[in-house]
Amino acid sequence: MNNKQFLIVALGLGILLRLALMPFFAHVDLFSEARRVFYVLENDFLFDNSHRFVVFYIEVIFAWFSTLFIDVTEGLFYLSDPSQSVSDLVDYGFFLNDPNIYRHLFFFKLPYLVFDVATALLIWKFVDKPEHRKIALLLWLFNPLTLFSTYIFGRFEVISLFFLMACALQLKYDHVFRASALFAIALLCREINLLYIPFLLIALIDFKDHWFRNIIMLSCSAAIISAVYLLPNWLINLSGGNTQLFVDPTAAHATDTLRPLLSLGYYWFYPIVISLAVLAIYQWETGDRPKAERFVLSASVVLFIYFGFNVHSVHYAAWLVLFPILSIQYGKRVVLPFIALFGAWLILWLLKTDSGVFTLFLAAPLTTDFIGTGHFPSIFQQHIATDTFTLHQAIQLMRSIFLVVLGFFAYRVLKTEAK
Amino acid sequence: MSLTRSSKRKINRNLLRVLLTGMTAVVLFSGSSSAQTITNDLSATSPAHYDISGDDPYIIFNPVQQAEKPRYLSIDLGSQLTDVPLEIFFNSEQDLFNPYYKISFTVSSFPAALELPAGTAFTQSTRLRLDINQCESCSLNFENLPVLTDQIDATVTLIEPKRVQIGIVALDKNSATIINPDWHFNDLNGALDKFEMSADDPFIVSTQLSLATEHLAGVYFKLKAPKSNHAWNSYQLFYQTERHSFSRQASSTLRIADSDNGIVEFMFPLDFLSTQQPSNIILERIRLDIPEISGYWTLLEARLVHKENVADYLRMIPVQLIQSKQQVVTGRSLIKQSLINVSADIGFSISYLLLMLSVTWIVVRGYRSSR
Numbered sequence: 001m002n003n004k005q006f007l008i009v010a011l012g013l014g015i016l017l018r019l020a021l022m023p024f025f026a027h028v029d030l031f032s033e034a035r036r037v038f039y040v041l042e043n044d045f046l047f048d049n050s051h052r053f054v055v056f057y058i059e060v061i062f063a064w065f066s067t068l069f070i071d072v073t074e075g076l077f078y079l080s081d082p083s084q085s086v087s088d089l090v091d092y093g094f095f096l097n098d099p100n101i102y103r104h105l106f107f108f109k110l111p112y113l114v115f116d117v118a119t120a121l122l123i124w125k126f127v128d129k130p131e132h133r134k135i136a137l138l139l140w141l142f143n144p145l146t147l148f149s150t151y152i153f154g155r156f157e158v159i160s161l162f163f164l165m166a167c168a169l170q171l172k173y174d175h176v177f178r179a180s181a182l183f184a185i186a187l188l189c190r191e192i193n194l195l196y197i198p199f200l201l202i203a204l205i206d207f208k209d210h211w212f213r214n215i216i217m218l219s220c221s222a223a224i225i226s227a228v229y230l231l232p233n234w235l236i237n238l239s240g241g242n243t244q245l246f247v248d249p250t251a252a253h254a255t256d257t258l259r260p261l262l263s264l265g266y267y268w269f270y271p272i273v274i275s276l277a278v279l280a281i282y283q284w285e286t287g288d289r290p291k292a293e294r295f296v297l298s299a300s301v302v303l304f305i306y307f308g309f310n311v312h313s314v315h316y317a318a319w320l321v322l323f324p325i326l327s328i329q330y331g332k333r334v335v336l337p338f339i340a341l342f343g344a345w346l347i348l349w350l351l352k353t354d355s356g357v358f359t360l361f362l363a364a365p366l367t368t369d370f371i372g373t374g375h376f377p378s379i380f381q382q383h384i385a386t387d388t389f390t391l392h393q394a395i396q397l398m399r400s401i402f403l404v405v406l407g408f409f410a411y412r413v414l415k416t417e418a419k
Numbered sequence: 420m421s422l423t424r425s426s427k428r429k430i431n432r433n434l435l436r437v438l439l440t441g442m443t444a445v446v447l448f449s450g451s452s453s454a455q456t457i458t459n460d461l462s463a464t465s466p467a468h469y470d471i472s473g474d475d476p477y478i479i480f481n482p483v484q485q486a487e488k489p490r491y492l493s494i495d496l497g498s499q500l501t502d503v504p505l506e507i508f509f510n511s512e513q514d515l516f517n518p519y520y521k522i523s524f525t526v527s528s529f530p531a532a533l534e535l536p537a538g539t540a541f542t543q544s545t546r547l548r549l550d551i552n553q554c555e556s557c558s559l560n561f562e563n564l565p566v567l568t569d570q571i572d573a574t575v576t577l578i579e580p581k582r583v584q585i586g587i588v589a590l591d592k593n594s595a596t597i598i599n600p601d602w603h604f605n606d607l608n609g610a611l612d613k614f615e616m617s618a619d620d621p622f623i624v625s626t627q628l629s630l631a632t633e634h635l636a637g638v639y640f641k642l643k644a645p646k647s648n649h650a651w652n653s654y655q656l657f658y659q660t661e662r663h664s665f666s667r668q669a670s671s672t673l674r675i676a677d678s679d680n681g682i683v684e685f686m687f688p689l690d691f692l693s694t695q696q697p698s699n700i701i702l703e704r705i706r707l708d709i710p711e712i713s714g715y716w717t718l719l720e721a722r723l724v725h726k727e728n729v730a731d732y733l734r735m736i737p738v739q740l741i742q743s744k745q746q747v748v749t750g751r752s753l754i755k756q757s758l759i760n761v762s763a764d765i766g767f768s769i770s771y772l773l774l775m776l777s778v779t780w781i782v783v784r785g786y787r788s789s790r
Contacts (some may be wrong), residue, residue: 004789012782019775023767075651090653093741094674099763106771122667134671 003130007137009246011120014141016115021151022109023102027315027405030154031095034108036246038077039085047241052161052186053232055156058111066107072101073392085246092408105154112150115162119322126172127329135335136328140321144342149315157318163198164299172292174202180221182241183227196295197225198280203295207287231239266308275305293330299323302412304406311399314349327413337409341363343407348398350376351391382419435776456480457514464688469559479514479548482537484543489567492541493575495530498548502527504552504581509539511546518661518701519631520585524580528634531576532568541567558725566743587701590634592725597703598638599626602718611718615645621719622708625779632660632692636729637736638705639722641684645714647677651739657689657706663745674739686724686735688742695746 001009033349037059040049049056079085087095098104118141127133140146150158172181176332183200187193204221205214215340236243282300300323307320321339353376377391383392457480461471469478482492492507502525510520524533535541547565551557571577600611602625606618655672657665671687684730694701709716723730748756761768 002789003788008782008785012778012785015778016775016782019771019778023771023776034477075674076739078651080649080651090672090741092741093672097741100767102761102764102771103767106767347646 023106025152027153028092042369048245050243062111119162149318153315184225199298236410296326303409340405440568449554459756467561484567486569491532493566498698504548517722523582533572533578587631589631623705636726637688639686641720643717652710655708659703
């Protein structure tokens with residue numbers, strides 16, 4: 001099988017697997033997102049919502065296209081108050097019981113499929129050595145984290161990852177300003193990408209070049225990122241749009257989150273900041289390596305640090321996948337850490353699951369309890385847990401193991417391979 | 420209230436087999452089969468003393484007959500069973516008891532006497548089943564077998580049954596199936612022809628229906644609703660059976676569009692009560708929760724729909740419907756239900772399969788041409 005044949009077969013199987021998952025699974029977040037999209041379409045509020053601007057408008061375009069094939073007039077996506085757009089389980093139940101539920105799910109995930117496959121092609125382009133690019137492609141196409149978060153949970157993470165991928169590719173070709181613009185677009189997809197900014201800027205520094213040229217180049221890149229990032233809000237304000245369309249005025253204000261963040265209210269905050277600072281020093285010290293390599297390696301470890309101390313939701317782990325795959329280009333041996341990561345992630349979230357994660361509702365178009373045995377935690381409590389080994393202890397144990405796996409992964413990514 | 424012989428036989432055969440199959444009975448006393456005392460989920464701690472050991476504790480026995488025409492069943496079960504919900508089933512075929520014939524009661528103190536329902540003939544050969552409900556750690560003293568007697572002395576507590584059920588009403592497709600107009604109101608003021616919300620949990624509850632669900636297709640409502648601020652409004656139906664009271668896990672919610680003239684009509688399907696497991700249970704009462712809309716409401720009609728008449732009401736079942744069931748689909752019914760779900764959007768299903776085939780074909784062709 002030559003390279004081209006390998007690409008065709010792998011992509012084909014990857015697409016078939018994705019198509020097989022698309023119509024049958026969903027988390028309530030997908031429905032909430034669909035409601036917002038159809039609310040904007042129905043009311044012609046096309047220049048209002050600025051939150052995750054790029055993702056949202058990609059979804060709007062695909063949703064508009066999907067109205068050629070689906071009927072949304074039966075009040076299925078009815079939203080009486082846009083500031084309360086997060087669906088409750090009753091509304092979600094109506095959605096899941098709709099006779100056209102399969103086509104709804106299929107069409108709403110269609111943009112994710114497009115960006116997912118496009119990312120796979122860019123990965124193929126990014127990695128040079130044939131044997132490396134095959135491993136990289138297989139890891140992307142068949143890793144359970146991406147498949148779960150995109151086609152079972154039904155979230156849009158791959159769109160953000162696509163723009164990060166494109167950014168890394170431009171860096172590989174030394175197109176610094178294009179990379180900056182693409183990074184800004186990725187920022188408009190997911191706020192978490194803010195974590196990468198210092199590492200991108202350090203990666204842009206050419207340590208062999210004059211300091212003055214570096215300052216000019218960094219200033220321009222920062223200006224591009226800021227301009228592209230702020231542009232949608234500015235345009236929406238200029239056109240008299242409402243940037244607060246889906247913002248719940250009763251929800252906790254951002255400052256309420258910031259205050260405990262800075263006062264150790266969140267136990268994970270300072271360990272993450274200290275570790276990121278150490279990583280930045282490491283990146284500076286390895287300034288002789290190519291820009292793309294420095295960015296890819298540090299971006300991989302940024303998320304290892306973040307998820308080492310902070311778990312969040314099950315599907316966020318999809319962010320972990322891209323940059324470690326790209327590190328294969330630089331001779332990093334990541335297959336074993338990936339396998340360990342998948343296993344640790346699965347067990348951790350089986351234990352830490354809630355009604356929307358692994359069991360209940362995922363195949364709700366067929367039955368509200370796909371497996372028919374309830375949640376794994378309840379099975380654990382019933383058959384495995386003892387007075388001395390409770391569910392809580394099992395979760396803490398798995399979180400520790402998850403941290404160890406990420407540490408192992410970071411070691412493999414940062415380790416200099418023998419030539 | 421009584422049933423025809425053929426329908427009784429049918430109910431006994433179909434319903435009770437399902438309800439009581441699988442019981443793990445323990446034969447305690449040897450002797451003639453009719454005199455056997457059988458227990459389930461009760462473990463003997465000493466002769467005629469039992470602790471509850473499972474979810475479904477009951478004892479089957481023959482009473483002692485002291486009077487030719489008994490009026491009371493005298494019982495003495497020990498102090499642990501005071502104020503515990505008890506039930507006596509009294510119609511059986513080979514120890515399979517018909518749930519449509521039972522007396523529900525609690526006892527404040529023993530010894531006690533239960534007045535036998537009029538029209539019933541209890542003898543020492545009548546098999547009785549005593550069920551102990553809602554008590555996980557009770558014990559039962561069965562030293563004194565219940566006695567059929569015609570007189571009781573002053574020291575015996577006379578039991579006031581909570582409910583006596585003799586037979587069941589089956590839904591008749593030809594007779595009137597309009598639900599009795601005596602509804603109980605909650606957070607509502609007025610009468611059925613004009614009522615309004617008085618607090619934030621408005622609902623109406625039917626009178627006792629005690630209805631066999633064998634032929635029940637659903638419940639149809641027609642209301643005149645006040646003008647709403649929302650384009651779509653939700654209604655929720657709770658159904659109480661002999662197995663459970665009103666609960667969210669046994670309810671259906673639908674959402675329908677506001678109409679210009681205020682008339683809303685819809686049907687909640689309840690056919691699963693007779694088709695999914697456990698099946699053919701008794702529908703006791705229904706409750707309709709209405710949306711919180713200020714203004715005057717009118718209940719124009721509430722009807723139990725027979726399966727043979729369901730065609731006239733199918734269009735009244737809204738697309739947006741959620742049903743929480745305490746029944747489960749199993750076996751062939753599950754496969755059938757899955758196929759119904761898939762075929763609900765046959766256009767998509769076919770297109771989806773074609774898409775999968777096309778991708779496969781493109782991959783195979785691309786692979787061959789890349790040699």
